[in-house]
Amino acid sequence: MFKLFIVSLVAVNTLTFSASAGWDDVCEVVEIPNPTNPRVDSQVGAVGTLPNGDIITAFHRGEVMVFSKGKWKLWASGLHEPLGMHVENQHSIVVVQRSELTRISDTDKDGTADSYESLCNNWGMSGNYHEFAFGASKAADGDFYVALGTASSGAGVRKEIRGEWNAGGVSAEETQKNFINATERKGLQRMYGRVPHRGWVIKINPKTGEYKPIASGLRTPHGVCVTAKGDLYINDNQGDWLGSSKLYKIEEGKFYGHPASLIWTKGWDRGIPANLKPSDLDAMRSKSVCFLPQGDLANSPTQILELPKKGFGPYGGDLIMGDMNQPRLVRYLPDTVNGKEQGAGVAFLEHSKLGRGNAKITVGEEGTLYIGKTHLSWAGDSGMIALKYKDVPHLAIKQIKLTEKGFQLTLNEPADAVGITLDGTRYSLNYHRKYGSKKVNPTELKASSIEVNGKAVEIILKTPPIAGQIYDISLSGVGSKKSGELLGHRFFYTAHQVLTQEETAGVQ
Amino acid sequence: MKMKISNRTSKYKLWLRVSVVSVVVTGYSLAETAKKIFEQNCMACHQVENKKEPIVGPSLVEITHLYKKNLAGFVKWSNSPSKKRKDAIQMPSMAHVGNENLEAVHAWMLDVTKGKKFVPKKPKKVDPYALNQNESSQPRLQRIFMSDSSPASIAVTIDGQHSLCWDTVSCRMRYVWKGGFIDGYPYWERNGNAFATLIGEVYYRAPKEQESSLVNEKFKDTPKFKGYKMVDGLPIFYYSIGSHHVSEAIMNRDGNIVIRVKIQSDETIEGSVRYPLGDLVKTQLKHSAGKIENGALVLTAKEAAGFELTFNLKK
Numbered sequence: 001m002f003k004l005f006i007v008s009l010v011a012v013n014t015l016t017f018s019a020s021a022g023w024d025d026v027c028e029v030v031e032i033p034n035p036t037n038p039r040v041d042s043q044v045g046a047v048g049t050l051p052n053g054d055i056i057t058a059f060h061r062g063e064v065m066v067f068s069k070g071k072w073k074l075w076a077s078g079l080h081e082p083l084g085m086h087v088e089n090q091h092s093i094v095v096v097q098r099s100e101l102t103r104i105s106d107t108d109k110d111g112t113a114d115s116y117e118s119l120c121n122n123w124g125m126s127g128n129y130h131e132f133a134f135g136a137s138k139a140a141d142g143d144f145y146v147a148l149g150t151a152s153s154g155a156g157v158r159k160e161i162r163g164e165w166n167a168g169g170v171s172a173e174e175t176q177k178n179f180i181n182a183t184e185r186k187g188l189q190r191m192y193g194r195v196p197h198r199g200w201v202i203k204i205n206p207k208t209g210e211y212k213p214i215a216s217g218l219r220t221p222h223g224v225c226v227t228a229k230g231d232l233y234i235n236d237n238q239g240d241w242l243g244s245s246k247l248y249k250i251e252e253g254k255f256y257g258h259p260a261s262l263i264w265t266k267g268w269d270r271g272i273p274a275n276l277k278p279s280d281l282d283a284m285r286s287k288s289v290c291f292l293p294q295g296d297l298a299n300s301p302t303q304i305l306e307l308p309k310k311g312f313g314p315y316g317g318d319l320i321m322g323d324m325n326q327p328r329l330v331r332y333l334p335d336t337v338n339g340k341e342q343g344a345g346v347a348f349l350e351h352s353k354l355g356r357g358n359a360k361i362t363v364g365e366e367g368t369l370y371i372g373k374t375h376l377s378w379a380g381d382s383g384m385i386a387l388k389y390k391d392v393p394h395l396a397i398k399q400i401k402l403t404e405k406g407f408q409l410t411l412n413e414p415a416d417a418v419g420i421t422l423d424g425t426r427y428s429l430n431y432h433r434k435y436g437s438k439k440v441n442p443t444e445l446k447a448s449s450i451e452v453n454g455k456a457v458e459i460i461l462k463t464p465p466i467a468g469q470i471y472d473i474s475l476s477g478v479g480s481k482k483s484g485e486l487l488g489h490r491f492f493y494t495a496h497q498v499l500t501q502e503e504t505a506g507v508q
Numbered sequence: 509m510k511m512k513i514s515n516r517t518s519k520y521k522l523w524l525r526v527s528v529v530s531v532v533v534t535g536y537s538l539a540e541t542a543k544k545i546f547e548q549n550c551m552a553c554h555q556v557e558n559k560k561e562p563i564v565g566p567s568l569v570e571i572t573h574l575y576k577k578n579l580a581g582f583v584k585w586s587n588s589p590s591k592k593r594k595d596a597i598q599m600p601s602m603a604h605v606g607n608e609n610l611e612a613v614h615a616w617m618l619d620v621t622k623g624k625k626f627v628p629k630k631p632k633k634v635d636p637y638a639l640n641q642n643e644s645s646q647p648r649l650q651r652i653f654m655s656d657s658s659p660a661s662i663a664v665t666i667d668g669q670h671s672l673c674w675d676t677v678s679c680r681m682r683y684v685w686k687g688g689f690i691d692g693y694p695y696w697e698r699n700g701n702a703f704a705t706l707i708g709e710v711y712y713r714a715p716k717e718q719e720s721s722l723v724n725e726k727f728k729d730t731p732k733f734k735g736y737k738m739v740d741g742l743p744i745f746y747y748s749i750g751s752h753h754v755s756e757a758i759m760n761r762d763g764n765i766v767i768r769v770k771i772q773s774d775e776t777i778e779g780s781v782r783y784p785l786g787d788l789v790k791t792q793l794k795h796s797a798g799k800i801e802n803g804a805l806v807l808t809a810k811e812a813a814g815f816e817l818t819f820n821l822k823k
Contacts, residue, residue: 041696060696061637061650062650062652078649078650078662080652081700100676113738114737114738114739116736116737121676125658127653129698129699129701154701160657160677161658161659162659376698377697377698
């Protein structure tokens with residue numbers, strides 16, 4: 001077995017691997033023409049794959065169309081901002097719209113939907129534009145998870161609302177005055193959740209139409225995914241109280257950090273949650289499993305999808321997600337430290353023609369992701385693409401594990417490098433009411449050694465990992481003669497937990 | 509000297525030049541001369557701020573915006589104008605005014621527009637996905653933010669001309685209008701911070717206070733929306749009030765909006781069922797059963813099992 005030991009400070013020319021594959025070699029982007037009959041605003045709100053392999057897409061203005069053999073056919077229409085779907089069978093889908101979880105069915109099987117059954121319509125709606133409803137991820141017991149976005153102080157609320165208004169010092173009427181171009185926020189925080197259960201993920205029983213609030217602390221939780229194992233992952237957008245976008249592994253009863261939703265905690269008697277001391281809120285919250293650093297990895301993460309085991313090479317079974325602003329997908333690599341999950345985010349299938357606004361993803365024929373784009377007047381795009389994975393051998397990171405002294409990477413194939421260098425920084429982010437966060441105390445990382453041993457890459461840092469830090473690490477020189485240089489060589493590891501006892505007071 | 513000149517040196521030279529001509533000729537002050545020239549030659553088409561209809565040419569504020577620092581360009585254009593706006597009429601040449609007088613008008617124009625900022629008129633955005641004539645005359649249902657109803661409302665048109673708003677919270681028709689359907693573009697072009705615009709005139713509104721379309725002593729529960737089925741492009745809405753299951757089919761009968769209400773009950777309905785009505789001043793309302801009493805259609809339990817309401821704008 002080839003074994004190499006390098007001190008990173010020693011200048012060693014990195015080996016050029018002749019057969020290195022780039023993302024453009026590993027995948028291919030195929031544009032899908034927009035529907036023409038009828039012509040629709042091609043911003044995509046939800047996508048799914050029907051049992052026969054056809055792709056079903058819900059658009060911004062509420063049309064649902066089936067893409068079959070290169071042609072679009074109108075299947076349903078009239079929905080209000082559909083933002084997620086679950087395919088039940090060839091003739092029935094469950095869609096989450098602003099106001100409702102709806103089962104849409106073609107009961108007479110004539111190729112067009114005729115039944116729109118309301119499965120749940122009793123969560124709160126203030127009418128604020130930012131109150132999006134995401135998800136419709138099905139749990140093993142048949143219930144559906146829906147994540148309810150908070151309202152934005154960019155606007156107030158409508159005269160008529162659905163559900164109880166939770167005053168907390170500001171009446172619905174006061175807010176109504178400021179509806180368009182709100183200039184005074186009158187005690188409303190940047191994002192607010194004064195109707196039930198904004199900022200929560202809820203679990204809907206489609207038989208009774210009732211829901212159970214599961215966890216709070218969410219802001220704009222776009223990605224909602226129940227994995228094959230039954231774990232619930234949700235991502236959230238950078239903003240107030242979120243230094244950057246994050247990925248959460250949701251547990252029932254927990255609070256994940258954005259305070260607006262706390263007002264709906266049973267028995268809440270502590271006033272406006274955002275007015276509590278950040279340190280108190282910090283003590284109450286459960287942390288993310290992974291930061292998705294703003295600008296570097298993701299600005300506004302979207303649907304989460306568990307890749308099938310087959311058709312995606314070394315990435316089969318991984319959790320991936322899209323992003324609105326960055327022309328890439330993101331892959332999550334979980335780790336467990338001290339019994340707690342945390343992990344790393346890595347850029348994925350960053351094809352040069354991928355573009356932005358990759359909001360909704362479904363798996364079509366083997367190795368093909370159908371991606372729907374949207375913007376809703378923010379950064380993004382519209383239309384659909386097919387992203388086909390090509391079985392081009394390349395070197396990839398399968399796993400990243402935090403060690404006492406650094407990180408251990410597991411590759412998909414043995415590497416045989418002669419020169420590896422590490423570029424990296426660590427930093428924390430603020431947990432505060434302000435929008436986003438600067439990188440706090442960015443510190444350059446130095447490796448004392450990087451050792452390659454078959455598929456394992458052992459990184460020993462000069463300073464052992466510190467809790468509460470995000471590690472942004474780029475490696476160069478990891479490669480093999482057979483498969484070329486490592487693809488996806490930069491990772492962002494969130495070290496809430498470390499294995500040493502020297503935990504410092506990291507903010508996040 | 510009344511003129512306020514910002515660019516003193518060049519304007520002073522201008523003043524010298526113009527004053528020689530105009531003062532000698534007319535005996536007026538420079539500003540008065542320029543104003544008179546403007547009134548005689550320009551005012552028919554150019555206003556200071558284009559506040560009055562008809563608007564023919566660009567306002568002085570806009571011209572100043574373009575020619576503030578380009579006196580030569582202003583004179584040149586005035587002497588041999590071309591056309592910048594496709595739909596505007598052609599400006600005639602002002603060569604007869606004379607370069608010195610045009611320069612005086614330029615200076616005067618800067619003075620009268622002082623402090624007024626040119627704000628270009630935004631062209632009205634046109635929906636690139638607007639329905640064509642055939643599409644917009646079809647029956648249609650659209651869920652979108654509607655004014656004067658809950659955030660969970662549904663707009664329905666029977667023919668593109670006669671339309672209603674149905675609220676899924678109170679489970680009832682909220683208002684009816686005629687003259688078109690909705691323009692959803694204000695909502696759709698952005699992220700939902702706008703209502704759809706109603707096209708046409710609302711002629712009927714249901715009373716605001718009531719919680720449900722149907723009132724009975726025993727109906728204590730809040731209505732619960734169950735969904736809808738589409739038949740020939742129009743919905744049959746379903747909801748329940750306790751153990752009473754209600755359907756409201758929206759139909760087109762010769763351009764009239766018909767709401768066919770059916771109640772199926774697990775238990776017997778006791779007493780009368782009321783369908784409270786709004787102001788009927790503009791409404792031609794027909795009902796297949798019951799009688800109108802004290803602002804409501806009053807039905808026996810038997811009648812309430814199936815009845816129709818027909819709405820149209822009173823002729």
